[in-house]
Amino acid sequence: MGSTKLILLLFCLLLVISTSAATQKKISREPCKTLVVYFHDILYNGQNAENATSAIVAAPAWGKKTILAEPTHFGDIIVFDDPITLDNNLHSTPVGRAQGLYLYDGKHTFNTWFGFSFTFNSTGHKGSITLAGADPFLEKTRDIPVIGGTGDFFMARGIATFMTDAFEGEVYFRVRVNISLYECW
Amino acid sequence: MGSTKLILLLFCLLLVISTSAATQKKISREPCKTLVVYFHDILYNGQNAENATSAIVAAPAWGKKTILAEPTHFGDIIVFDDPITLDNNLHSTPVGRAQGLYLYDGKHTFNTWFGFSFTFNSTGHKGSITLAGADPFLEKTRDIPVIGGTGDFFMARGIATFMTDAFEGEVYFRVRVNISLYECW
Amino acid sequence: MGSTKLILLLFCLLLVISTSAATQKKISREPCKTLVVYFHDILYNGQNAENATSAIVAAPAWGKKTILAEPTHFGDIIVFDDPITLDNNLHSTPVGRAQGLYLYDGKHTFNTWFGFSFTFNSTGHKGSITLAGADPFLEKTRDIPVIGGTGDFFMARGIATFMTDAFEGEVYFRVRVNISLYECW
Numbered sequence: 001m002g003s004t005k006l007i008l009l010l011f012c013l014l015l016v017i018s019t020s021a022a023t024q025k026k027i028s029r030e031p032c033k034t035l036v037v038y039f040h041d042i043l044y045n046g047q048n049a050e051n052a053t054s055a056i057v058a059a060p061a062w063g064k065k066t067i068l069a070e071p072t073h074f075g076d077i078i079v080f081d082d083p084i085t086l087d088n089n090l091h092s093t094p095v096g097r098a099q100g101l102y103l104y105d106g107k108h109t110f111n112t113w114f115g116f117s118f119t120f121n122s123t124g125h126k127g128s129i130t131l132a133g134a135d136p137f138l139e140k141t142r143d144i145p146v147i148g149g150t151g152d153f154f155m156a157r158g159i160a161t162f163m164t165d166a167f168e169g170e171v172y173f174r175v176r177v178n179i180s181l182y183e184c185w
Numbered sequence: 186m187g188s189t190k191l192i193l194l195l196f197c198l199l200l201v202i203s204t205s206a207a208t209q210k211k212i213s214r215e216p217c218k219t220l221v222v223y224f225h226d227i228l229y230n231g232q233n234a235e236n237a238t239s240a241i242v243a244a245p246a247w248g249k250k251t252i253l254a255e256p257t258h259f260g261d262i263i264v265f266d267d268p269i270t271l272d273n274n275l276h277s278t279p280v281g282r283a284q285g286l287y288l289y290d291g292k293h294t295f296n297t298w299f300g301f302s303f304t305f306n307s308t309g310h311k312g313s314i315t316l317a318g319a320d321p322f323l324e325k326t327r328d329i330p331v332i333g334g335t336g337d338f339f340m341a342r343g344i345a346t347f348m349t350d351a352f353e354g355e356v357y358f359r360v361r362v363n364i365s366l367y368e369c370w
Numbered sequence: 371m372g373s374t375k376l377i378l379l380l381f382c383l384l385l386v387i388s389t390s391a392a393t394q395k396k397i398s399r400e401p402c403k404t405l406v407v408y409f410h411d412i413l414y415n416g417q418n419a420e421n422a423t424s425a426i427v428a429a430p431a432w433g434k435k436t437i438l439a440e441p442t443h444f445g446d447i448i449v450f451d452d453p454i455t456l457d458n459n460l461h462s463t464p465v466g467r468a469q470g471l472y473l474y475d476g477k478h479t480f481n482t483w484f485g486f487s488f489t490f491n492s493t494g495h496k497g498s499i500t501l502a503g504a505d506p507f508l509e510k511t512r513d514i515p516v517i518g519g520t521g522d523f524f525m526a527r528g529i530a531t532f533m534t535d536a537f538e539g540e541v542y543f544r545v546r547v548n549i550s551l552y553e554c555w
Contacts, residue, residue: 029555046246053292057260058243058428058447061416061435065246075427075449077243077471079260081292099290099319100298101262105469105486107423107451113470115300115485115502116290117319130318130330132300133500133518134469134487145500145518145525148318148330148342155330155342155367157518157525182525182555185214185367231431238477242445243428250431262428264445266477284475284504285483286447300485301475302504315503315515317485333503333515333527340515340527340552370399370552 031158032184035125037118038165039082039098040090040174043068048171054080058103068170072111073104084118088165088174095122102135111136114144118179120152127151129179131160140164146181157183216343217369220310222303223350224267224283225275225359228253233356239265243288253355257296258289269303273350273359280307287320296321299329303364305337312336314364316345325349331366342368401528402554405495407488408535409452409468410460410544413438418541424450428473438540442481443474454488458535458544465492472505481506484514488549490522497521499549501530510534516551527553 044052046066056065060075069076079101083094100116112135119128128151133144142162149156158181166174229237231251241250245260254261264286268279285301297320304313314334320327327347334341343366351359414422416436426435430445439446449471453464470486482505489498499519505512512532519526528551536544 044245055245055260057245057248057262057288060414060425060427060449063427074451075425077262077427077447077449079245079262079288079290081259081290081296097296099296101288101290103427103449103471105449105451105471111451111467111469113485113487115298115317117298119319119321128319130332132317132485132502133520134489134498136489143520145520147332147500147517150318150328150330150344154344159520159524229430240430240445242430242433242447242473262447264430264447264473264475266444266475266481282481284481286473286475300483300502302483304504304506313504315517317502317517332517335503335513335515335529339529 031180033181035179037084037177039084041082043171053082054078072106074107077103096120125152127153129153155185156181216365218366220364222269222362224269226267238267239263257291259292262288281305310337312338314338340370341366401550403551405549407454407547409454411452423452424448442476444477447473466490495522497523499523525555526551
C-alpha cells in the first residue's frame with residue numbers, strides 16, 4: 001500500500017474522530033433548540049379572584065397586597081401561575097404553565113427580576129426549564145438566562161428573549177418569549 | 186511531493202483542529218458524582234418556635250403567616266433552614282443544611298418552586314450546590330436542576346431527584362434527594 | 371525512519387489529543403474573564419426613604435418591615451437596587467446595578483441566600499450576570515455561583531467571591547466581589 005493512500009485514509013479517519021469529538025453535548029453559537037411561547041399574567045387586585053393568575057405576596061412597609069406600590073412598585077414580590085400558549089390568545093389551549101416569582105427591584109426606574117420555570121405538558125414537549133435573571137421590561141427585548149432543565153430539556157442552558165406583547169393597565173400583561181437553547185444533551 | 190512533507194502538513198493541520206479543542210471538564214450521560222441525602226422541614230405554626238426549621242414569610246392578601254393559605258397554599262413563600270441527614274432519621278447527625286426559600290405557585294393544584302442551596306460541612310464533603318426549579322410534589326419523583334456549586338462542587342451542574350419520604354399534616358415533611366451531577370470540574 | 375512507522379506514531383499521538391477534545395467554548399481552571407466590583411446596600415429603616423437602596427418586604431410572623439427580626443433575622447426577605455462601583459466609594463459613579471433579593475435563612479446562625487443580577491451599563495461592559503447561592507456572610511470570603519449571563523456575558527458561568535468590605539450597624543454594608551468566569555462564549 002502506498003504511503004500517500006495510507007495518509008489519506010488516516011486523514012479521513014481522524015477528521016471524523018475530531019469532528020464528532022468527544023463531548024456528548026452540542027455546544028455552538030447556533031441554538032440547538034428553539035421555541036416560541038406566550039405567557040399571560042392577570043394580577044390579583046382584590047376583586048378578580050376568579051381570573052387572577054398571580055398575586056402580590058410581599059411588599060415594602062409602604063405597600064399593599066391588592067395594588068402595586070408607587071411609584072415604581074419597588075419591593076413588591078409576585079407569585080404567579082400563568083398559562084403558556086403557542087399564540088397570543090389568552091384563551092388558546094395552554095401547552096404548560098409559567099410558575100414562580102417575579103419582583104420589582106428598581107427604586108427609581110421600572111425593573112423586574114424573574115425566578116421561575118416553564119413546565120410543558122403537551123404532545124410536543126414534556127419537561128421544564130428554569131429561568132433566572134433581570135427583566136428591564138420597558139425595553140423592547142430583554143434576555144433572561146435559561147439556567148437548567150429537566151425531561152426533554154435535560155441540562156439545558158440558553159437565553160429566553162422577552163418581548164411585551166400586551167400591557168393593559170396594571171392587571172394584565174402578555175409576554176412573547178423566544179427561547180434559544182445553546183446547550184442540549 | 187514527498188510523504189514526509191505531506192505528513193508534516195497533515196500534522197500541523199490536525200494540531201490546529203485539536204488545539205481549538207480540549208475541555209477539562211468531564212461531560213457525559215453517566216453522572217460524574219452521585220449523592221443521596223434527606224432533608225427535614227418543620228413549618229412554624231405559631232406554637233412550635235423551638236422545633237420549627239421553616240416559616241411562612243410572605244402570603245397573599247387572603248393568607249396568614251401561621252397557617253398555609255387555602256385551598257392550594259398559592260402565594261405562600263417559606264424560608265427554611267433544614268437539616269440534611271444521610272438517612273431518614275430526623276435525629277441523625279446532620280451533614281449540612283438545606284437553606285433558602287420555596288413557594289407555593291399552583292393556583293388550582295399543589296405545586297412548589299425551590300430556590301436554595303445544600304451546604305455540606307462534614308468529613309465527606311465541603312462546599313455547596315445551588316438548586317432552582319419546579320417541584321410538583323404530588324408526583325412520586327420530581328427533577329430539580331442543580332445550577333451551580335462551590336468547594337468540592339465547584340461549577341457543578343446536574344439533577345436532584347426529589348421523593349417525598351414522609352408527609353405529616355402540614356407541619357413536617359421529609360424529602361429523599363438523589364443528586365446526580367453531570368458536569369464536574 | 372520509515373514513513374509507515376512515522377504515520378503510526380502520528381496516529382497514536384493525534385488519537386490521544388482528539389479524544390480529550392472538541393467543544394466550541396473555552397473551559398479551563400483558569401478564568402476566561404475576571405472583574406472586581408463593589409456593591410453598596412442601605413437598608414430602609416423607616417426613616418431613610420431617600421437614601422435607602424433596599425427594603426425588607428417579607429418577614430416571619432414575629433418580624434417587622436422596618437427592622438430586621440431578632441436574633442438572626444431568620445425569615446426576612448430584602449429586595450435591593452444597589453449601585454455597583456469600581457472602587458469602595460459609595461459616591462463613585464456607578465457602573466451598573468446589583469438588583470434582586472436576599473434572605474436571611476439561618477435560624478441559629480447568620481446566613482443569607484442571594485438571587486440577583488449584576489447589570490452593567492458602562493463603557494467597559496454591557497450585559498448582565500445572574501448569581502444564586504448561599505452567602506454565610508460572617509466568613510471572610512464566600513463563593514456564590516454565577517449561573518448565567520447576557521450581552522458581553524452571554525452564557526457565562528463562574529464564581530463570585532464576596533468579601534464584606536464594610537458593615538455599619540444594620541443599615542449599611544458594602545461587599546467587594548471578585549468575579550471569575552470559567553465558561554465564556
